[in-house]
Amino acid sequence: xxxxxxxxxxxxxxxRNFSLSYDSIEGPVQAVTDTQIHVKxxxxxxxxxxxxxxxxxxxNAVAGFLKPTTGIVTVDGERVNGPSAExxxxxxQYSLFPWKTVRENVEFGLKMRGMPRxxxxxxxxxxxxxxxxxxxxxxxxxKLSGGMKQRVGIVRALATGPKVxxxxxxxxxxxxxxxxxxxxxxxxxxxxxxISVLFVTHDIDEAIFLSDRVxxxxxxxGSIKAEIPIPLERPxxxxxxxxxxxxxxxxxxxxxxxxxxxxxxxxxxxDMGMQGLNIELHGHSLADVI
Amino acid sequence: xPASAIAEASAMPASTPPASPPSFGTLxxxxxxxxxxxxxxxxxxxxxxxxxxxxWHLLTTYRVVFFVRFTNVPSPLAVYASxxxxxxxxxxxxxxxxxxxxxxxxxxxxxIVAVPLGLIMGRFKLVHEIIFPVAEVLRPIPAIAxxxxxxxxxxxxxxxxxxxxFLGSFFPILVNTLHGMSLVDPVLVRAAQxxxxxxxxxxxxxxxxxxxxxxxxxxxxxxxxxWVSLIAxxxxxxxxxxxxFTWEAYSLVQYADIALGMIAIGVxxxxxxxxxxxxxxxxxxxxxx
Numbered sequence: 318x319x320x321x322x323x324x325x326x327x328x329x330x331x332x333r334n335f336s337l338s339y340d341s342i343e344g345p346v347q348a349v350t351d352t353q354i355h356v357k358x359x360x361x362x363x364x365x366x367x368x369x370x371x372x373x374x375x376x377n378a379v380a381g382f383l384k385p386t387t388g389i390v391t392v393d394g395e396r397v398n399g400p401s402a403e404x405x406x407x408x409x410q411y412s413l414f415p416w417k418t419v420r421e422n423v424e425f426g427l428k429m430r431g432m433p434r435x436x437x438x439x440x441x442x443x444x445x446x447x448x449x450x451x452x453x454x455x456x457x458x459x460k461l462s463g464g465m466k467q468r469v470g471i472v473r474a475l476a477t478g479p480k481v482x483x484x485x486x487x488x489x490x491x492x493x494x495x496x497x498x499x500x501x502x503x504x505x506x507x508x509x510x511x512i513s514v515l516f517v518t519h520d521i522d523e524a525i526f527l528s529d530r531v532x533x534x535x536x537x538x539g540s541i542k543a544e545i546p547i548p549l550e551r552p553x554x555x556x557x558x559x560x561x562x563x564x565x566x567x568x569x570x571x572x573x574x575x576x577x578x579x580x581x582x583x584x585x586x587x588d589m590g591m592q593g594l595n596i597e598l599h600g601h602s603l604a605d606v607i
Numbered sequence: 608x609p610a611s612a613i614a615e616a617s618a619m620p621a622s623t624p625p626a627s628p629p630s631f632g633t634l635x636x637x638x639x640x641x642x643x644x645x646x647x648x649x650x651x652x653x654x655x656x657x658x659x660x661x662x663w664h665l666l667t668t669y670r671v672v673f674f675v676r677f678t679n680v681p682s683p684l685a686v687y688a689s690x691x692x693x694x695x696x697x698x699x700x701x702x703x704x705x706x707x708x709x710x711x712x713x714x715x716x717x718x719i720v721a722v723p724l725g726l727i728m729g730r731f732k733l734v735h736e737i738i739f740p741v742a743e744v745l746r747p748i749p750a751i752a753x754x755x756x757x758x759x760x761x762x763x764x765x766x767x768x769x770x771x772x773f774l775g776s777f778f779p780i781l782v783n784t785l786h787g788m789s790l791v792d793p794v795l796v797r798a799a800q801x802x803x804x805x806x807x808x809x810x811x812x813x814x815x816x817x818x819x820x821x822x823x824x825x826x827x828x829x830x831x832x833x834w835v836s837l838i839a840x841x842x843x844x845x846x847x848x849x850x851x852f853t854w855e856a857y858s859l860v861q862y863a864d865i866a867l868g869m870i871a872i873g874v875x876x877x878x879x880x881x882x883x884x885x886x887x888x889x890x891x892x893x894x895x896x
Contacts, residue, residue, distance in 0.1 A: 382797060402803030412798040416816040416893045425812070426802035457893040477802060 324341035328350055328480035328513035330356040331377060332498035335388035337374055347538035348374045352388075354521040354541060356481065361504075363516040365570065366534030366542075372517045375539070376485050379515060380406050383503045392480060402426055405474030409486040411466040419469050420445065420454035426477035441476065446511075448472050448502065464495035468502060475506065481513040488523065497555065500526055518596060521570050525563060526553055536581035543573055560589045587592050641811065652684025656795030681863040686870070689863035697853065703871060706837060706849040709765075714833045721780035721829075722822055730814060750775035752837035754843050768840045768848070775836030776829030791891060796799025820894065823887040827880055834876045844877025849875070 335352040338345045349371040356362045361431045364372045381388055381400040390397040392404065400406075405426075413422050427437035445451045446467050460464055467487055468527045474482060475516055484503075488496045504527060518524050524531045528547050537541045547566060549557055556562050631636075639646070667682035682687075691885040728735040733803075750771050751847050757767035791814055799813050841850030853868030855861075888895050 365636075380797075380801060399863070400800035402799065402801065404801065406798070406801040408794050408798065410794050411790075411791075412794045414795060414798075414816070416819070416891070418893075425799070425804075429803040429805075429808060459893065476802070 323490065328356070329387075329393050330354075330381065330481055330513060330515060331394075332375070333389050333391075335375070335390065336380065337371070337378060337383060338386050339514050350538040351376075351538065351540050356515050358509045358513055360407055361507055361514045361516065361529045363518060363528040363531045364534060365518060365524045365531060365574060365583045366539060367523060367536050367574060368519060369537055369581060370534045371539030372534050372536060373485050375391050376483055376515060376517045377535075379481075380404055380526065382484050403480050405477065405482045405483070406480035407467070407470045407474050407484045407487045409489050411458070411463070411470065412491075413469055413473070414467055415458055417560075419450060419461070422458065422471045423476050426473065430477060435491045443600045444472050444476055445469075446507070451579050453523055463491050463494075464499055467491065467499060469487055469504065471506065475510065475512070479512070481515065482507075483512065484516045487516075488517055488520075489518070496523070501555070503527065504551075508552065521567055521574065522558060525549070525566050525570065526558060531570065533570060534577070536577040542577065545570060650709070660683055661759045675882070679862055681866050686861040686866045689861075689867050693864075693867060702849050702852040702874070705847045706841065707875065709772055709837055709841075709848065710830075710833055710875075711768050713769045713837065714776050714830060716769075716830060717773045717776040717780055717833070718826060721777050721825070722784050725781050725784025725822075725825075726788060726815065726818065729785050729791075729818070730810060735785075742778070746778045746782070750832070751839040751843075754840055757840075758844060764844055764846065768837065768845060769838040772833050776833040779828040780822070780825040780833055782817060783821045783828065787821025787825075788814060790821070791817040816891075817888075819891055823883065823891070826883050826887075828877050830883055831876065834872065838872060 323541075332352060335354075336347065338347045342348075352375065353393050354362070354364070354375070359560065364375065366372045374383060379392075379397065381404065389509055393533065414425070420438070423441040423444055424437045427440060432440070442451065442454065442477045445454055448471070450465065450468060450472065453461065453465065462471065463575045470487070471482075471484075487503075491499060500523060516524070516527060525547055531547060532541050533543045533545065534540065537546045544564065549560075549562060549566075551589045570602075661710060664683050666677045667680050667685075669677075671677045675740030724738070728738055753771055753774055754767075758764070759769045761767040761770055795813050795817065799809050804812065837848070838850035838853075841848035842854040845851035849868055849871050853865055853872070856868060
């Protein structure tokens, strides 16, 4: 563990005047526009929004996979120019290397850093032990359940001691039971490591349960519609999800997202030439129906 | 520690060893249950091979003529007789050995050139754009059609036969390697980049292992085509080799030897593709269950 925790509070993510568009035959398409977000060192921040709003695009830009069209992404004042081990990432699709065992997967980042074999073996074992995976170190990923794969994915991303952890709907493919357990595991690890987390999800409960702050995005082109602090005390318990405080937050976020989802769907319906059906898509009438 | 407690709960149930060692009888029964499918397949396989031999035997002993003429076709017993003679004949063994050597050189060269070329073409667009059109034009030309050209190109017969074998296996290996490269999951590449991997290690630790299953498909297909090409080349321009042996048997009216040559080719082909499959399992332990 000692390799990971020692660093002074760092991992300050700053996204300023951010926009991203890509070219298509009909001209440039705006995916994300005029967006400012930040994550303070050690903070857990989620981004929620309707599907296709560009939340994954934004996360991929922080990871360094996409270049902003305008604006700037910095971590601790340094401009993000491409992917690096300083920003660990967990993907929605299981992204373990199928040809490496669980331990070799976890060791990979340390190997890239040039850590000698025996040392990285020990580090990987320790980390796997923390996640309750030591019994599976010699297994190939194919033999693991979805939840275990994603746990290994998180451990692998944390192994190099990154400044920030980026998660792109990591539990989206898991069943409800496993998802709850994974959320618990993630908060435990985060509290222990005091690492900054930027978490993308479309699950409102998940966002509230995990986060210190939640950004809600608008429909495409995505921008920040609202920033909601989550004042629930820590450590969070599953039972809190029934508290009136939680439910109030949930209701607020839900209505924000629903507005945007309807906007997104209304746009689609219009595109499909559905006006003929006499559905009033502008204003709030459809919202009232749904 | 709550994390590990939760982890334990969601972990897959590990198979617990029974307290006392089971008796031989129970073990044998269990083994039988687990391998029933395999045993069945083996038994049926043996029966069908025997049936094949029986039909062959009947067709030849009664010299059946029914559209196809079995008048001159050697019987299994005649082929067996010539087999027992052949294995004591150093010349026959030389034929087999030379064919194997040609396959070894031709196929190995093809693998050594085609696999790296495919990997590089898959990774670097420009190389792909330059080489792919040429490869596509040359690919449909059967290796046998290269025989006259090969004889002109290479100073010795031996070299031209190896060259034909090389050509036969080259394209299947190249095409399959390229295919494997095109199917590499981009998420794995990004995952590696996020862990600090640079171009070289991405190539070595992601692209190469991810393409291996397809590379081995290419090697298996390539080995098959290598034998096809080799036999054709040997029949046309050889002085030695199992293909030449088979053709010579026909010219010398040694009918039993024709069948012997054919069976030898079949067995050698089967053996070499089994070797490749075995190598594949060694190199890709994550794919064997």
